[in-house]
Amino acid sequence: MAEDARVTPDRPAPARVRPAIVELTLVRLREFLREPEALFWTFGFPLLLAAGLGIAFRSRPPETVRVGVLASAPAAARAALDSVSGIAAVPLADDSAAAHALRTGQVALVVAPAGAGGTTGAGAAGVEYRFDPSRPEGRMARLVADEAVQRGAGRRDPMAVREATVQERGSRYIDFFIPGLLGLNLMGSGIWSIAFAVVTARNRKLLKRLVATPMSRAQYLASFLVSRLIFLVLELAALLGFGIFVFDVPLRGSLGTLLVVSLLAALTFSALGLLVSSRARTVEAVSGIANFVMLPMWIFSGVFFSAANFPAALQPFIQALPLTATVDSLRAVMLQGAPLASLGGELALIAGWLVVPFVVALRIFRWR
Numbered sequence: 001m002a003e004d005a006r007v008t009p010d011r012p013a014p015a016r017v018r019p020a021i022v023e024l025t026l027v028r029l030r031e032f033l034r035e036p037e038a039l040f041w042t043f044g045f046p047l048l049l050a051a052g053l054g055i056a057f058r059s060r061p062p063e064t065v066r067v068g069v070l071a072s073a074p075a076a077a078r079a080a081l082d083s084v085s086g087i088a089a090v091p092l093a094d095d096s097a098a099a100h101a102l103r104t105g106q107v108a109l110v111v112a113p114a115g116a117g118g119t120t121g122a123g124a125a126g127v128e129y130r131f132d133p134s135r136p137e138g139r140m141a142r143l144v145a146d147e148a149v150q151r152g153a154g155r156r157d158p159m160a161v162r163e164a165t166v167q168e169r170g171s172r173y174i175d176f177f178i179p180g181l182l183g184l185n186l187m188g189s190g191i192w193s194i195a196f197a198v199v200t201a202r203n204r205k206l207l208k209r210l211v212a213t214p215m216s217r218a219q220y221l222a223s224f225l226v227s228r229l230i231f232l233v234l235e236l237a238a239l240l241g242f243g244i245f246v247f248d249v250p251l252r253g254s255l256g257t258l259l260v261v262s263l264l265a266a267l268t269f270s271a272l273g274l275l276v277s278s279r280a281r282t283v284e285a286v287s288g289i290a291n292f293v294m295l296p297m298w299i300f301s302g303v304f305f306s307a308a309n310f311p312a313a314l315q316p317f318i319q320a321l322p323l324t325a326t327v328d329s330l331r332a333v334m335l336q337g338a339p340l341a342s343l344g345g346e347l348a349l350i351a352g353w354l355v356v357p358f359v360v361a362l363r364i365f366r367w368r
Contacts, residue, residue: 065141068092068107077111077127080152087148102130109141111149175250178243179330180303185235186262187297187323190269191276191290194224198277199286202366218362225270225358232266252337260340261333264350265326271358272322278365297323322353 068090069078081089090107092098098110114126127149131138236259243249251258276293280286300307300314301323310318318324325346332338332346340347 064088065109065137065144066090066107067141067145068098068101068110070094070098070110070112072113073111073127074113076152077149080148081111081145083152084144084148087144098130102132107141108135108137109145111145174243174247175335176331177304178239178247178249179334180327182236182239182262183265183301183323183327183330184298184303185239186232186265186326187269187294189231189235190266191273191294194270194273195277195280195286195290196283197224198274199280199283202277202281203283224274225267229263229266232262236262249334251334253333254339257338257340257343258330258333261326261329261343261347261350264347264354265322265329268322268326268350268354268357271354271361274361274365275357278361297321300324302327320349322350325349 064086066088067081069081070092071094078089081087090101092101092107092110095112098112101107102110108131110130112128112130114128129142129145131142133139240249240251240258244251272293273290276289277286280289300310300318301321302308302318303323307315307318307324329338329343329346329350332343
């Protein structure tokens with residue numbers, strides 16, 4: 001006869017058992033909160049990086065161009081360069097001093113008398129500009145110095161012009177960088193935190209014990225994704241709040257659209273973290289695999305500078321990276337006010353990087 005399951009004074013009610021996914025998610029959250037290093041790299045490091053680069057690339061007056069002038073250069077050219085604000089004329093004795101100043105970056109341009117090697121006398125009719133065309137400051141110095149020299153020699157422009165300087169939120173480097181940093185943080189916290197948590201549990205034989213429980217493999221892996229979503233809100237609030245209130249970074253698009261992009265990206269990088277750790281047995285092994293996966297995105301995905309700077313032959317590979325789609329979407333929402341409907345291609349790419357790694361991780365995941 002089956003045992004009576006009714007509650008009596010001698011038999012208390014059985015404790016309510018929470019679903020496995022809830023318990024596993026709580027474990028993930030406790031593990032994260034007990035690691036000061038994880039808290040620093042998730043919240044502290046991005047804010048310090050944003051503060052440092054924001055200060056370094058803050059709005060400031062135009063920089064003074066340092067131009068080296070040989071003693072043998074025409075007197076009119078030397079006088080013209082000395083009379084223009086924004087140009088710091090550095091006197092140089094001879095060709096050897098000029099070469100050294102250019103090589104060490106003391107000047108961006110050298111003005112010498114015209115002629116082979118700059119060896120003609122002080123009465124030469126023209127000047128020679130020496131600079132490295134691969135350096136942007138060299139090209140800019142050439143334009144500024146030539147403008148001063150030609151005007152000093154009496155040049156008059158046939159067309160009257162005037163200048164109207166414009167400084168707009170969204171065009172600064174910090175405006176470009178904050179969405180990239182947000183995408184980078186989503187990738188780093190998703191891949192590193194999950195990969196190390198899984199491998200550490202495998203090393204401690206915890207996974208070997210969990211495999212004997214009724215918990216399924218999908219529930220265990222999904223708990224990592226759910227825990228990432230909880231911390232996602234805190235990451236967004238910290239980094240976006242810092243950028244908006246400290247550096248006045250614009251948020252022209254919908255906050256809801258930004259949350260959707262960030263949510264999908266966080267899940268995608270978490271799935272990559274699960275795939276990275278699905279077979280690794282040691283921290284050293286998972287560290288190498290994670291770096292191998294993340295390094296191309298660090299370099300090519302346009303976090304610190306535009307991905308368009310790379311050759312056209314690399315663009316198909318660059319545009320296929322999940323971090324590239326994430327950063328492009330975040331910038332489009334924050335700086336251009338793009339609606340969710342215009343991001344269909346980028347979101348589809350990010351979703352593909354979510355589904356495929358998670359399915360593969362489910363198939364090849366090893367408990368021991």
